[in-house]
Amino acid sequence: MSEIWDLRQHTPASLWQQCADSLTAATASARHPFHLITVATMVAASGPDQRTVVLRSFDPAAGTISFHTDIRSSKVAQLAACPQVSLHWYDPAARVQLRISATAAVHHQDDLAVKAWTRSRATSRACYTAVKGPGAAVDAFPTAPSIPLDDDPRGLVHFAVVTCRFSAIEVLTLHAGGHQRVRVQLEDQPISWQILAP
Numbered sequence: 001m002s003e004i005w006d007l008r009q010h011t012p013a014s015l016w017q018q019c020a021d022s023l024t025a026a027t028a029s030a031r032h033p034f035h036l037i038t039v040a041t042m043v044a045a046s047g048p049d050q051r052t053v054v055l056r057s058f059d060p061a062a063g064t065i066s067f068h069t070d071i072r073s074s075k076v077a078q079l080a081a082c083p084q085v086s087l088h089w090y091d092p093a094a095r096v097q098l099r100i101s102a103t104a105a106v107h108h109q110d111d112l113a114v115k116a117w118t119r120s121r122a123t124s125r126a127c128y129t130a131v132k133g134p135g136a137a138v139d140a141f142p143t144a145p146s147i148p149l150d151d152d153p154r155g156l157v158h159f160a161v162v163t164c165r166f167s168a169i170e171v172l173t174l175h176a177g178g179h180q181r182v183r184v185q186l187e188d189q190p191i192s193w194q195i196l197a198p
């Protein structure tokens, strides 16, 4: 990444613009360091859970990030019980960590889910045709599902979009001369930040 992540060269607004530019680029490129998100959820009985997902959409104006998932996966039940999530990224080359606390909403068989399904690739849709959902106990490692035809609706019944709404982002950058950490408040007018001890 070529952007400057020296926070002393930023205002709160310019830093948010850089975060937004990076996350927008990350939706479009699997090679972008922010393309994969670690999403943490809460489980009342056992504590936090986390997993990797693909960043599918980012709307800086609305303050939303979305990923796709299988409605049968554990995270969906976890989100029904507690919609609070923590999203995490780390770019080791730029030495930048982003963290977002958000509230998740699961879209299943509604307009938003159908539109996302229509836009998704057949290779991605294939995962949702599996007879056994993620986390189900099976006797042997399953073979990869075959790639469905473009108009094959199988899988849609299992397909969900999780939209995560947020109003702040925390940025930590590592520097030999002193690490830098801020919490950027997006709902303030103008956008503000609180500098934090790293």
Ligand SMILES: Cc1cc2nc3c(=O)[nH]c(=O)nc-3n(C[C@H](O)[C@H](O)[C@H](O)COP(=O)(O)O)c2cc1C
Binding pocket: 036, 049, 050, 051, 052, 053, 054, 055, 067, 068, 069, 070, 073, 074, 075, 076, 134, 135
């Ligand atoms: C590189 C990578 C990308 C992944 N992308 C997704 C994704 O976009 N959506 C998803 O539900 N699971 C994705 N997974 C699988 C999840 O990490 C996880 O194993 C699965 O969703 C089941 O999670 P759960 O049991 O916590 O619900 C991905 C895994 C890896 C390693």
